Amino acid sequence: MAPNRSVSLFGTVDVELNGTGVWNTTKVNLMINKGKTLTINLDNQATSNHFQGQPIYGVVESMKDSTGNEMLKAQQQLVQRTEK
Numbered sequence: 001m002a003p004n005r006s007v008s009l010f011g012t013v014d015v016e017l018n019g020t021g022v023w024n025t026t027k028v029n030l031m032i033n034k035g036k037t038l039t040i041n042l043d044n045q046a047t048s049n050h051f052q053g054q055p056i057y058g059v060v061e062s063m064k065d066s067t068g069n070e071m072l073k074a075q076q077q078l079v080q081r082t083e084k
Contacts, residue, residue, distance in 0.1 A: 001063075011027075013028045032063070037060065
């Protein structure tokens with residue numbers, strides 16, 4: 001994660017609509033901007049243009065590392081210390 005709490009991740013996901021699996025192993029780009037907003041971009045061709053090339057947006061409330069420690073609060077405290 002960058003010092004401004006942003007990160008971009010590439011991978012694959014299984015996509016469900018109304019609880020039913022529709023597209024499996026779909027390429028995805030997840031972007032977290034400043035630890036606040038989430039943008040999900042799914043492969044347009046793999047989803048049969050279902051989302052018409054539009055991203056899915058969300059709000060980030062928490063990010064934890066592989067050991068379960070909250071990452072956003074710790075990084076925010078570090079940023080605040082360096083700004084003083």
